[in-house]
Amino acid sequence: MNNITPAESVDTNATPEAQQAPAAPATEAAPASASAAAAPEANEAQPADEAAPAAAAAQPAKAAGAGLSPRALLKQLQQDFPAFRDCLPLSIGIDKQLLARMPGLDRKVMRAALGIHTGSMRYLRAMEKAKVRYDLDGTAGAEVPDTHRAHAKEQLQQRFKKEAERKKAERDAAAAEEANRLRQEKLQALASKFSKN
Incomplete structure (x- = not known):
């Protein structure tokens, strides 16, 4: 099980855009492109029947x-x-673990996907009651600290509060709109009454 510092962990509060990692420095990209450039030369040195399976195996990755x-x-x-x-x-x-299993994975997309997943209500509810963490295959690992459960509970409470505030604002806006409509109807009724006289 890999340990990461809090700075490396996925922020469940941030939006998916905020969770995207900055672009990889050119120094990280250079070795990957250098190995990709070296791969065709290695395949050319192999007989044609050996090069095809190697190229086919590289495609899914x-x-x-x-x-x-x-x-x-x-x-x-x-x-x-x-x-x-x-x-x-x-x-x-x-x-x-994901990068080891899926070597061609775009880090920014992966971080955004993890942010969506870990920020979901379903995940937060699971974390609120969780005792242990799991790897990709579903094998139990380290215990979930109380602070992580408390954080998930706090996130859920904030979500519920925001949702309640949003619904209240919608109800208030609908009530104000209805009151305005009734006021306009009364004004029109009065205007038509006095225009007849």
Whole structure:
């Protein structure tokens, strides 16, 4: 199980846009592109019958999660991994586990998908009562600290409060609109009454 510092953990308060990681520095991108450039040369040195399986094996790794939106990636993760499908509390460092299993995964899209997942009401409810965290395959791991359960509970309470405030604002706006409509009807009735005289 991988441990990450609080700075590396996914912020469940932030919007998906805020959770997206900054673009990878050019120094990180250079080794990947250098190895990608070296791969065709290695395949050319192999006989044609050996190069084809190697190229075919590289395709699924690159295609896994590549070019997906965060929601589409989350749907794929829910299909592929029990921890996402069953909305289990995710182990710390789940992002590193995902990158190990899906090497071609875009980090920004992954972080946004994780933010959507961990910010969902279903996940927060699971975290509020959770005792242990789980890896991608659904294997139990480290215990969930009380502070993490309390954080999930606080997030839920904030959501419920915001929802209640939004509904109250809608009711108030509808009541004000209805009062305005009735006032206009009365004014028109008075205007038509006095225009007849």
